[in-house]
Structure formats: C-alpha cells, structure tokens
Amino acid sequence: MGESQVLGCAVDVVLSEPRSMMASQNNRPAIPDCELVERMAGRDERALGELYDRHGAPVYSLALAIVGERADAEEVVADSFGQAWRTAEQFDPVRGSVMAWLATIARTRALDLVRARGRRARALTRAALGNSEGFAAPIASAGEAPDRGVERQEERRLVVRSLAELSEPQRRVIELAYFGGLTQTEIAAELQEPLGTVKTRMRAGLEKLRGSLVPPLSRGES
Amino acid sequence: MTDHQWLELAAPYALGALDPQERIRFDAHLAQCATCRAEVQAFREVGGLLAYSAPAAAPPHGLRDRILSAARQVRPMAARRGPVLPWLAAAASIVLALLVGNAYRQERVAREQASRALVAAQDSVAGRDSLIATLLAPDAGTAALAATGQPPAARLFWIPSRHRVVMAVYRLPPAAAGRIYQLWAIAKGKPVSLGIFNTAPDGSLRAVMNAPRDLAFQVAAVTEEPAGGSPQPTQRPFLIGKLAGGD
Numbered sequence: 081m082g083e084s085q086v087l088g089c090a091v092d093v094v095l096s097e098p099r100s101m102m103a104s105q106n107n108r109p110a111i112p113d114c115e116l117v118e119r120m121a122g123r124d125e126r127a128l129g130e131l132y133d134r135h136g137a138p139v140y141s142l143a144l145a146i147v148g149e150r151a152d153a154e155e156v157v158a159d160s161f162g163q164a165w166r167t168a169e170q171f172d173p174v175r176g177s178v179m180a181w182l183a184t185i186a187r188t189r190a191l192d193l194v195r196a197r198g199r200r201a202r203a204l205t206r207a208a209l210g211n212s213e214g215f216a217a218p219i220a221s222a223g224e225a226p227d228r229g230v231e232r233q234e235e236r237r238l239v240v241r242s243l244a245e246l247s248e249p250q251r252r253v254i255e256l257a258y259f260g261g262l263t264q265t266e267i268a269a270e271l272q273e274p275l276g277t278v279k280t281r282m283r284a285g286l287e288k289l290r291g292s293l294v295p296p297l298s299r300g301e302s
Numbered sequence: 303m304t305d306h307q308w309l310e311l312a313a314p315y316a317l318g319a320l321d322p323q324e325r326i327r328f329d330a331h332l333a334q335c336a337t338c339r340a341e342v343q344a345f346r347e348v349g350g351l352l353a354y355s356a357p358a359a360a361p362p363h364g365l366r367d368r369i370l371s372a373a374r375q376v377r378p379m380a381a382r383r384g385p386v387l388p389w390l391a392a393a394a395s396i397v398l399a400l401l402v403g404n405a406y407r408q409e410r411v412a413r414e415q416a417s418r419a420l421v422a423a424q425d426s427v428a429g430r431d432s433l434i435a436t437l438l439a440p441d442a443g444t445a446a447l448a449a450t451g452q453p454p455a456a457r458l459f460w461i462p463s464r465h466r467v468v469m470a471v472y473r474l475p476p477a478a479a480g481r482i483y484q485l486w487a488i489a490k491g492k493p494v495s496l497g498i499f500n501t502a503p504d505g506s507l508r509a510v511m512n513a514p515r516d517l518a519f520q521v522a523a524v525t526e527e528p529a530g531g532s533p534q535p536t537q538r539p540f541l542i543g544k545l546a547g548g549d
Contacts (some may be wrong), residue, residue, distance in 0.1 A: 102511070128373050132366050138354060141363070145356035154365055161369045166376055170530045172482070172500050180350030186477065187353065239354040257319035257353045264314055265321045286313040290348045 113178035120168035128165055135179050136161075138236070139186045145259050146190035148199075156193060158184040191261035200260075242292040250285030253278050312338050316345035330479065333526070333540060334449070336505065339475030341368045343503055346479060358473055443547035445522045458485075458522050465515050467496050469508040474541075476500050477478055477526055486535060487509065487519035494519065498531040520545055 111119075113134065121129035139160060144153035163185050171181055194200070236251075243251055256267045264282065268275040307333075313326045328419050332339050417459060439461045446454035459468040469485065477483050477500050486493040497511040523539030 112494065124372055125373055129366065129370055134363050136355070136366065137358070140357045140361035141356040142353045144359045149360070151349035153359075154362055157361060157365060158368055160373065162372055162376065163372045165369075172529075176347060176350055179353070180347070183350055215325055218319060223490070226364070235351065236354040236358075239351050243352075243355050254317070254352070255355075257314070258349065259356070262319065263321045263496045264319050267319070279310075283310060284312045286317070286345055289351075290344060293348055295349055 105148075114171070114173040117164070117168050117171045117178055117181075120165055121258070128161065131164070132161055133184050136181065139182050142183055143186050143190045146187065146261075147194055150171075152193060153190075156186055157192045159189050163189070177178070187258070187261075194261070239293065242289055245292065246285045246288055247281075250281045250288070252286045253282045257282065308338055309341060312341035313345045316342050317349050324411045329478075336475050339478070340503070340505065342478065343476045347503075352501065365408060368412060375479070437461075437468060441547075443545050445528050445543035445545040447522060447541040447543040449540055449542075454543070455525065457542075458543065458545070460513075460522075460545060462517075462518070465513045465517070467511040467513050469499070469507065469511065470507070471499075471501050471509075473505050474501045476503060480529050481526050482529050482531060484525050484531045484535070486501075486521055486523045486525065486539070487513070487517060487520040488521035489517070493523070493535050495531065495533070498527070 111130070113131070116127045116131045116134075120131065136157065138158045140153055141247070143156035143160070144150065147153050147156060158180060164182060243254075246254070252271070253264075253267050255260045256270060257264075260267075260270075262270065264278050265275060267273075267282075268278045270276065308328070308331050311320060311324065315325065315328050315332075320375040325425060328338075329390070332342065342403075350366070437459055441461060442461075442465050443460040445458040446462070447456040447458060455473045456471040459470075462465075467485070467487075474483070482486040482498045482500055484498045486498050488494075494517065495511055497509075497512075499507060499509050501507040521542065521544055522534075524541040525535040525537045525539050527536055
C-alpha cells in the first residue's frame with residue numbers, strides 16, 4: 081500500500097469509511113475480506129487459505145464460464161490466487177470488494193488464456209449456438225452454490241434475478257462482453273447486428289442492472 | 303463529441319467493450335471529466351457483480367493445496383517496500399524553500415474547510431482528535447491542488463514537525479481500474495512520492511500520509527499511475543498546487 085495509510089483496512093476506521101467495503105461484509109462475524117488481504121500482504125498463508133475457502137468456488141465458476149475446460153479453469157484460479165498473494169499489498173478497499181478484485185484478476189487471466197490458445201471463449205460458443213438461456217438460467221437451477229456465506233449467495237441470487245429481468249438480446253451483449261471479452265464491434269459482427277443496436281442494448285442493459293444491483297447491495301452501508 | 307455522447311461510453315468502457323481507438327479517446331476524455339469517471343466507477347461495480355452470474359461449479363479438491371504450496375515459494379509484493387523507502391529518504395536532504403504570498407488567509411480558509419470535512423466524517427473520536435491536533439500544529443502549511451483554471455480538487459496540509467501530510471480531496475472521481483493516484487512533493491523540481499491513494503465513489507478522501515523526515519517542498523502534485531504507484535511520475539500532473547506556510 082505504499083506509504084499512504086489510508087488504503088489499509090485499519091485506517092478506514094480513523095479517517096473514512098469506504099462504502100464499497102461495507103456492501104459485502106455486513107453480518108459477517110468472521111474477519112472481513114479486506115483484512116484477510118492485508119494479512120496476505122504480511123505473508124500470512126492461512127489468510128490466503130481462508131480467502132480461497134470464501135471465494136475459490138465463485139472464482140472457479142467464473143473462470144470455467146470463460147475458458148470452458150476444467151483443467152484450464154483450474155490453471156486460471158491457481159494463477160489468480162497466486163497473483164492475489166503477490167499483489168495483496170496493492171489491493172485497495174476503497175475501489176471495491178475483494179471478490180470484485182479477484183473476479184477482475186481471474187477474468188483477465190481467463191480471457192488471456194483463451195486468446196493465447198487461439199480459442200473462442202465459452203460464452204462465444206454459447207452465443208454462436210444461439211443459446212437463449214444465457215448464464216443466468218443454469219445458475220438459477222443449480223440450487224445451492226458451493227461457496228460458503230449466506231450473504232454471498234444472496235448477492236448471487238440478486239445478480240441472477242437482475243440479469244433475468246433484462247431482455248434476452250440485452251443480456252447476450254453484456255455476457256459476450258464480460259464472459260467473451262468482445263468489444264462492441266466484435267459483438268456486432270458475432271451477432272450480425274448493426275453496431276448501433278449492440279451499443280444501445282449494452283447501455284440499456286447495464287443501466288438496468290445498475291439500477292437493480294447497486295442500490296440493494298449498498299443498503300447495508302448506513 | 304457532446305458531453306452526452308461521452309457519457310454513453312462509460313458503460314461499455316467499464317466492461318472493456320470499447321474498440322481500441324474509442325477506448326483511447328475516452329481515456330483521454332476521462333482524464334478531464336469528473337462526471338464520466340464517476341459513471342465509469344459505478345458501471346465497474348456492476349461489472350464486478352456479473353462474475354456471480356457464472357454457472358456455479360465446484361473447484362477440484364487439490365486446488366486449495368496447490369495454491370497454498372505455490373504461495374509458500376513466492377514472496378508477496380510487500381517485499382517491494384524495501385527499495386521504495388530508501389528512495390524516499392533520498393529526498394530528505396532537500397532544503398525547504400517556501401512561497402509565502404497570502405499564506406495566512408489561505409491557511410484559515412483551508413482549516414475551515416478541513417473542520418467542515420471533519421464534522422461530516424464519521425470518524426472515531428481518537429482519530430478526529432489526532433487529526434485536529436495535526437492540522438492545528440503551528441507549523442502547518444497548506445496547498446490547494448487544482449487543475450489549470452479549475453477550483454481546487456484537493457487540499458494538502460503539510461506539518462513538517464510531525465512529518466505528516468494530511469490530504470482532503472473533494473471532487474476527484476476514483477481512478478480507473480488498474481490505476482491509482484499518486485501524490486508527489488516537488489522539491490527543487492524533483493518529484494518525491496508521498497504515497498498512493500484513491501478516492502471514494504463520491505470523489506472524496508481524507509488521508510494521512512507519513513512524509514520522510516526533513517522533507518521540504520514547495521509544490522505538490524497528483525498524477526495518475528499504474529496500480530501500486532510509480533517510482534517517478536509517468537504522466538504530467540493533473541492537479542498541482544503551491545505550498546504556503548509550512549515553516
């Protein structure tokens with residue numbers, strides 16, 4: 081965290097209370113995620129183990145959704161937690177939750193791996209097959225998610241529900257961007273739709289998601 | 303492009319879906335548009351949550367052990383602190399030379415602003431007392447950090463006797479993903495890092511940074527750097543201010 085004290089968990093108490101930290105961590109009696117990351121920066125391996133126990137499953141699910149092969153997903157998750165371990169010091173709770181940080185690392189690595197292999201992301205294959213179910217459907221029927229923590233499951237349910245409220249074309253362009261790593265122009269080519277249509281759908285879909293996701297998950301802040 | 307058209311790029315930008323050329327142009331726009339940066343930050347939070355929509359899958363059993371045993375062989379980046387501190391210490395020999403001007407008035411205004419900021423913040427009593435004591439130190443100097451021709455976005459309080467810098471940021475949208483803000487003391491034209499920081503989603507921050515002993519500087523500046531900060535600025539400062547008082 082360099083020399084600035086404000087970036088650590090502890091200093092938040094002294095000077096400011098980052099909003100994003102609170103969103104995923106209320107009601108959790110255990111050590112907050114961001115403190116685990118702080119301990120990781122101090123080379124506490126148990127903290128890394130605990131972080132994996134909390135977020136390993138969703139990170140693995142994300143990686144698998146992008147790369148499609150279990151062995152590749154395992155590789156991505158191992159590398160991602162390795163990166164989190166090495167760069168724990170740089171984690172900044174003000175910028176977002178620990179899970180969002182891990183997801184960003186894993187998504188980038190998964191997309192890199194897919195591109196390095198000259199393959200298409202799994203999300204693209206789905207879209208090409210015209211799978212109208214999107215990602216929300218399988219998870220909704222998957223029942224109990226394999227990760228721990230009630231509020232995380234609630235987050236998951238909320239995301240799934242919010243995605244289900246989008247129109248199918250809106251959901252598809254967002255999934256192609258997030259899970260497929262495609263730009264708007266690439267999505268337009270993929271779907272054989274006008275670029276303007278893709279842009280409009282993506283923006284409208286994200287606006288709607290923002291409306292349904294951000295306020296409920298931030299409610300615990302005050 | 304109109305402001306409205308720029309704003310429309312915030313959502314796809316946050317998702318990494320802009321085409322390269324468009325992204326580069328929007329990057330440049332973001333450097334000077336607070337509204338768009340706030341918008342990007344909001345959409346980035348939405349993007350982070352999308353990870354949860356992946357179909358749930360259970361990771362293989364050996365993965366946890368694999369991660370932990372790999373970690374045992376790698377030192378985390380905390381070890382990086384080593385070279386940074388001597389580098390900061392190198393700045394310690396630089397002599398204090400201050401621009402005085404209307405120091406008194408600026409200081410008074412700045413302190414009033416800080417008091418308001420303090421009242422608004424839900425700080426612990428101890429933290430507040432300590433901060434007030436720091437701000438009211440007799441040797442405190444202040445600098446208003448602003449972009450050219452703009453009202454100040456941040457206020458710096460420099461307390462040489464405590465080797466402390468207190469920073470109050472008012473209107474600075476959080477840095478983009480993978481980026482961070484870095485505060486520099488410019489001593490005799492040479493930048494000395496005072497630390498990295500980021501703002502809350504509402505663009506505000508109150509931070510205390512420890513400065514190297516005997517540091518003296520006349521100008522403070524803020525750049526945007528890759529996450530983790532840089533040993534030297536990699537960009538032109540977008541906020542800059544002259545110090546008044548501080549002796």
